[in-house]
Amino acid sequence: MKASISKECMGDRNCNKLCPEVFQYDEGQLLSIVQFDVIPEKYEDVVRRAAAECGAQAITIEE
Numbered sequence: 001m002k003a004s005i006s007k008e009c010m011g012d013r014n015c016n017k018l019c020p021e022v023f024q025y026d027e028g029q030l031l032s033i034v035q036f037d038v039i040p041e042k043y044e045d046v047v048r049r050a051a052a053e054c055g056a057q058a059i060t061i062e063e
Helices: 014-018 041-053
Strands: 002-005 023-026 031-034 059-062
Touching: 002 031, 014 023, 014 041, 041 059
Parallel strands: none
Antiparallel strands: 002 059, 023 031
């Protein structure tokens, strides 16, 4: 599974709070970034939850 964050990110950091192991906030760009090219299996469910709860719908998941 892969995940990406678009420029639509509002920078509210909800994904960072939910799964800091995968999502990191970039202070320079004022948006969150994904720290992995391929999401480790143990984080897949929480990454799906972060995508579902993203208010800006900025998180895209590719299975």
